[in-house]
Amino acid sequence: MEPPPDTPPLSEEDIAAWLQERIAELLEVQPSVVGQHDRFETYGLGSSDAVFLTGDLSELVGRPLSATLAWEFLSIADLAAYLAAVLRGEIELDDDRIDWDLDARFESPHQ
Amino acid sequence: MGGTGTTSMSPREGPESLLGMVAARAAEHPDQRLYSMFESADGPAGSITAATLHRQVLGVGCHLADTLAPGSRVLLLLPPGRAFVLGFLGCVAAGLVPIPAAPPSRARLRQSLLPLARILADCQPRAILSTEALATATMAGIEASDPLLSIPWHRLNDAVRRDGGNWVPPPVDARQPAFLQYTSGSTMAPRGVVVTHANLLANLATIQRAFATTSQDHAVVWLPPHHDMGLVGGLLTPLHGGFAVTLLTPQEFVQSPVRWLRAITQAGGTISGGPDFAYRMCVERVRDDQLDGLDLSSWRLAFTGAEPVSAGTLRAFGERFAPVGFRPSAFYPCYGLAESTLFVSGGVSGRGPTVTPLSRLGLSTGVAATPVDADDVRALVSNGAVVGDDTMLLIVDPQTHTECARGEVGEIWVRGPSVAAGYFGQPDLSRERFAATTAEGDGPYLCTGDLGCLVDGQLYVTGRLKDTLIVDGRTLDAHDVEEAIGPAIHADRQGLTAALSVTASGHERMVVVQEVGRAAVAGAAALTGEIYAVVAERFGVRPDDVVLVPIGSLPRTTSGKLRRAEAARLLLAGELRRLGQGL
Numbered sequence: 001m002e003p004p005p006d007t008p009p010l011s012e013e014d015i016a017a018w019l020q021e022r023i024a025e026l027l028e029v030q031p032s033v034v035g036q037h038d039r040f041e042t043y044g045l046g047s048s049d050a051v052f053l054t055g056d057l058s059e060l061v062g063r064p065l066s067a068t069l070a071w072e073f074l075s076i077a078d079l080a081a082y083l084a085a086v087l088r089g090e091i092e093l094d095d096d097r098i099d100w101d102l103d104a105r106f107e108s109p110h111q
Numbered sequence: 112m113g114g115t116g117t118t119s120m121s122p123r124e125g126p127e128s129l130l131g132m133v134a135a136r137a138a139e140h141p142d143q144r145l146y147s148m149f150e151s152a153d154g155p156a157g158s159i160t161a162a163t164l165h166r167q168v169l170g171v172g173c174h175l176a177d178t179l180a181p182g183s184r185v186l187l188l189l190p191p192g193r194a195f196v197l198g199f200l201g202c203v204a205a206g207l208v209p210i211p212a213a214p215p216s217r218a219r220l221r222q223s224l225l226p227l228a229r230i231l232a233d234c235q236p237r238a239i240l241s242t243e244a245l246a247t248a249t250m251a252g253i254e255a256s257d258p259l260l261s262i263p264w265h266r267l268n269d270a271v272r273r274d275g276g277n278w279v280p281p282p283v284d285a286r287q288p289a290f291l292q293y294t295s296g297s298t299m300a301p302r303g304v305v306v307t308h309a310n311l312l313a314n315l316a317t318i319q320r321a322f323a324t325t326s327q328d329h330a331v332v333w334l335p336p337h338h339d340m341g342l343v344g345g346l347l348t349p350l351h352g353g354f355a356v357t358l359l360t361p362q363e364f365v366q367s368p369v370r371w372l373r374a375i376t377q378a379g380g381t382i383s384g385g386p387d388f389a390y391r392m393c394v395e396r397v398r399d400d401q402l403d404g405l406d407l408s409s410w411r412l413a414f415t416g417a418e419p420v421s422a423g424t425l426r427a428f429g430e431r432f433a434p435v436g437f438r439p440s441a442f443y444p445c446y447g448l449a450e451s452t453l454f455v456s457g458g459v460s461g462r463g464p465t466v467t468p469l470s471r472l473g474l475s476t477g478v479a480a481t482p483v484d485a486d487d488v489r490a491l492v493s494n495g496a497v498v499g500d501d502t503m504l505l506i507v508d509p510q511t512h513t514e515c516a517r518g519e520v521g522e523i524w525v526r527g528p529s530v531a532a533g534y535f536g537q538p539d540l541s542r543e544r545f546a547a548t549t550a551e552g553d554g555p556y557l558c559t560g561d562l563g564c565l566v567d568g569q570l571y572v573t574g575r576l577k578d579t580l581i582v583d584g585r586t587l588d589a590h591d592v593e594e595a596i597g598p599a600i601h602a603d604r605q606g607l608t609a610a611l612s613v614t615a616s617g618h619e620r621m622v623v624v625q626e627v628g629r630a631a632v633a634g635a636a637a638l639t640g641e642i643y644a645v646v647a648e649r650f651g652v653r654p655d656d657v658v659l660v661p662i663g664s665l666p667r668t669t670s671g672k673l674r675r676a677e678a679a680r681l682l683l684a685g686e687l688r689r690l691g692q693g694l
Contacts (some may be wrong), residue, residue, distance in 0.1 A: 027605060027662065029628045048365050048671055049605065052396060055366030067362035068218030 009087035010061065016080035018060060022053060023076070036076040061086075063093055127312060128283040130168065130204045132350050137165035139353065146196055146346075149331075149359045149374040159193055164200075169275030171201025175240070175265060181206030181281045183237040184291065186230065187337070188214045188245060189267065191360050195336045196346055198240045198267050203289060206281040210236055210291045210303065211337035215249045224253065229301045230293055231258050234535050243268040285309040291535055292339050292449045303535035304449045313501070313528035314343060314452035315351040321445070321498040322382060322412055323460045324352040329409075331357045331380035333364035333371055333389075340385070340417050343453040368392045369401040372432070376406045384414030384443065387421050388671055390428040397431075408436030412460050416445040418672065419572065419590060422466045422490040439463055446494035446572055450545070450557055452529040456504060456570050458495040465493040465569060471595070474573055475587050475650060479518040479564045486649070489591065493569040502527030505549070505556065506565055509576055513550045520564045522576050524549075524556040531557075562588065578675055580612045582621045582652040589675060592650060596623065599645040600638060607665045610654075611679045620655035622682060626662045627690060635659055635690060658682070659690040 010018075016036050024031040026049045040050070050070040058065040061083055066072070073079035085091045136145060141162035148157050159167075179185065185207045189195040195211075202209035212230055216223040239259065241249070243266045253259060289311045291303040318324075330349045334341030341361075349356045357378040364371050372393065375383055390413075415425070429439035442464045445457035458464065471489040473480030482488040497504045505514055506521040515521035524547065533541025548554030562579075563572040574588035581587075592610035606626035613620050623642055627635075639657040647653050664687055666677040681687050 027628050047667075048392070051362055051365040052367075052392075058366070066218070067366050068216060071218040 010084065012080045012084035015061070015083050016076050019053075019057070019076045019080060022056060026053065034076070036080075038076070039074050040070055040076075057083075065093075127285070128308060129200060129289070129311070129347070129350070130172075130280055130283070133161075133165050133168050133200060133204075136161040136350065136353055143355065145350065145355055146193060147355065147357050147378075148192055149357050149363070149370065149377070157193060159196070164196070166276070167197050167271045168200040168204050169278055169280070170273040171197055171267065171270040171275075172204030172280055173275035173278035174270035174273040175201060175207060175238075176205040176278070176281070178263070178265075179205065179207055179238055182208065182287065184208045184210055184234055185265075186210045186212055186227075186236040186239045186262070188212060188227075188239055188241040188249070189336075190214055190242065190245065191336045191341075192358050194242050194267055197271060199290070199336070199342070199346070201267075201270060202240065204280050206283070206287075208288045208290060209240070210234065210293065211342055212293065213335065213337050214241070214245055215252075217248055217252065220249075220252045224257070224259070226293075226301065228258060230303070231262075233293075233301050234291060234303050236262060238262060239264045240267060240270075242266060283308055285312070288532065290342075292342070292531075293337075294449050302537070302540075305532040305535050306449075306452050307532050310452045310529050310531050311343070311347070314454055315347060317498050317502070317529060318344065318348050318454045319352050321454065321457045321460070322348070322352075322414075322443070324348070324354060324382065326353040328352065328354040328381045329357065329378050330354065331359070331371070331374045331378055331383040333359040333361055333374075334385055335361045338417075339447075339449040339453045344384075344414070364389070365392070369397045369405075372397065372405050372407060372435075375410055376404065379409040381409055382412045382414070383410060384412070384416070386418040387415055387424050388418060390415060391421075391424050394424070394427045394431050402432075402435055405432075405435040407432055408438070410437060410441050412443050413437075413441045414443040414445055414457070416447055416457075416494075419574075420444040420464070420492040420494065422464075422492050425464055425466075425492065444492050444494055446523075446561075446563075446570060448559055448561070450531050450559065451525050451527075452531060454498075454529070455502070455523075455525055455559075456495045456497050458493065466490050467493065467566060467569075467571065469566075469571070471591065471649060472651075474520060474591065477520040479520065479566050479571065489594075491571045491573070493566075494563070494572050495570060496568055497527075502529065503556075504570065506563060507549060507556075507558075509558075511550055512547070515564070518564055518566055520562055520573055523559045523561045523563045523570070523572070525559060526554070526556045530555075580610060580621050581619060582650075582654075587621075587650055587652070592623070592646060593673075595649045596625065596642055596645055599649075600625070600641045605662045607667070607673050609665055609673055609675060609678045611675060611682060613679050613683050621652070622656045622658060623654045624658045624660055624665060624678065624682060624687065626665055627659050628662055658687065660687050661690060664688060 020031050020034050024034045051067045054065045054067050054069045086093045143161045144158040145161050145164055146159050185202050187198050187209050189198045199209050239262050246264050285308045288305045289308045290306055292306055293301050293303050332345035334345045336342050336346055357374050359374055425442055440463035443458055444464050447454040468482055468488045468490050470480040470482040471487050503526040505524040507524045508515055509522040533545045544558050546555035547558045560576045561572055562574045562576050563570055574590045578589035580589055589610040593608040596608045609624040611622045613622055642657045666674040668674055
């Protein structure tokens with residue numbers, strides 16, 4: 001999952017292009033139909049697709065990602081800008097996942 | 112290990128209760144890791160041993176019993192995994208009635224609160240049980256006037272710290288509710304199925320027999336615990352049978368379906384399953400390079416239920432994963448519903464599915480018949496037979512309530528100890544649905560609302576009663592029409608098809624709504640023409656209208672199933688955006 005240490009981090013453009021390609025694949029349309037600045041909800045991406053996308057994306061960027069990430073950003077461009085900044089180390093990955101996943105690791109004191 | 116008496120069984124904790132099962136597991140094998148979290152890249156695996164489970168369940172029960180009287184309803188807003196297991200069992204130990212529900216989601220807070228508001232209004236719980244993190248995040252994101260804040264919240268984090276070693280749990284009355292199971296059905300109004308302790312124990316015994324479980328089994332579960340399959344089948348069946356479970360969250364599975372198969376590989380899982388869509392997701396979304404390292408040879412029982420079981424899905428999954436050890440004979444199609452706790456019928460474990468080609472035309476006239484030609488084939492997967500002699504299953508004419516002849520399609524009626532007490536707070540509907548009698552005066556039976564027929568003693572579920580379309584005097588099953596259209600027009604995999612019956616000015620009209628991707632918009636006219644043609648050719652009727660809409664427009668349940676009644680409402684209200692007209 002971790003990218004090799006020597007490769008430069010993925011750029012905003014790389015991530016955006018990857019997302020465009022991947023979403024087009026999920027929708028079974030041409031990538032050109034998927035606009036990088038279109039709001040996510042206009043694609044009609046199903047919720048399980050949106051979650052699945054975060055799984056693939058997490059492999060791409062080599063970090064665990066929240067399953068609801070796609071709901072937290074407006075568009076491909078938005079999400080790509082955020083992730084690129086995370087990869088450049090400029091911002092921390094917001095890993096405060098109060099959702100299905102985080103609390104599943106609920107640790108109890110007597111363990 | 113603190114506390115005393117954690118491994119001894121008091122007379123009140125006989126094995127005939129959930130708490131009794133927990134105590135029994137702790138007494139037999141205190142160090143057995145009953146529930147473990149699958150170790151993925153996301154976080155450390157945690158596990159809970161039988162002894163710890165028993166101690167903490169008593170702690171939670173004791174904590175809740177301080178302020179809540181037995182019989183009080185408690186809404187569970189807990190993440191799947193250990194928190195849910197402890198919260199649910201702790202409530203049951205204290206004689207409370209837990210109400211499992213999908214916990215609020217931070218990213219989709221507003222949407223996730225809607226169903227909770229409906230549940231609150233329907234059953235007015237006395238308390239909410241949640242975790243510190245989830246409670247804090249939810250409270251920060253909701254309005255002060257939100258009804259969720261009018262009820263006291265309990266934090267599991269505090270509750271598990273209690274020493275319940277000397278606490279005496281209240282006695283269990285088998286006729287009292289063990290929990291309320293809200294159905295995620297396709298209708299708007301939530302219905303809380305009242306599952307009694309007796310129902311639950313009867314169904315767990317039935318499942319143990321049907322699955323032929325032993326203490327050597329190992330379950331792998333990603334199903335949401337607030338659904339009947341995840342709760343009864345996923346969490347409680349192993350507790351009852353004394354075998355271990357490895358848990359993933361539903362989102363971990365959906366994010367990357369191969370994790371399910373990796374968990375089975377890692378744990379040596381023997382029992383695992385889910386609805387048809389889960390198997391389909393694996394076929395479509397597990398990449399070839401992800402097959403490396405998988406070993407599914409330990410998987411002896413792959414249950415599939417809660418949705419129509421597709422012969423195509425079973426075949427595709429079997430072929431795709433045979434090279435990594437999956438045995439198609441492990442498939443275990445079954446039928447069940449929350450109104451009967453969970454399980455109603457299933458096959459014989461290890462024998463694999465029975466697929467029978469039946470006539471589409473015949474089924475549309477209500478009879479299981481031999482297909483006339485290849486186009487007429489509807490390959491139906493058998494949902495097995497009832498297990499044990501305490502459950503009866505009838506196929507009944509829903510109008511006359513007379514029993515159907517063999518091979519005739521009718522409503523599936525069920526009678527037995529697993530049939531729940533009714534819907535919470537709805538005595539009239541409960542009498543109608545849970546205590547029906549046949550024309551001969553035989554009863555009480557649960558009217559499942561599902562259509563099916565018996566062929567060679569095997570149940571074949573053919574559709575939903577209320578999803579029946581009456582067109583030109585013909586009775587068509589909406590599922591069947593939808594199933595026929597999608598592949599025939601090579602619809603996008605993403606796109607749902609809805610065959611709807613809408614009543615406009617007293618006239619029943621059949622409307623087909625097809626979701627299409629953007630690429631299909633150009634060919635809209637041709638596509639609608641094709642849909643008319645397919646329906647005419649296969650079913651001999653013409654829809655009154657065919658409507659194309661963008662992918663994602665049709666309302667779905669949380670598990671992605673079409674909400675047909677809501678779709679019809681949107682269509683009538685003009686709230687579906689039509690494509691191909693003026694574009």
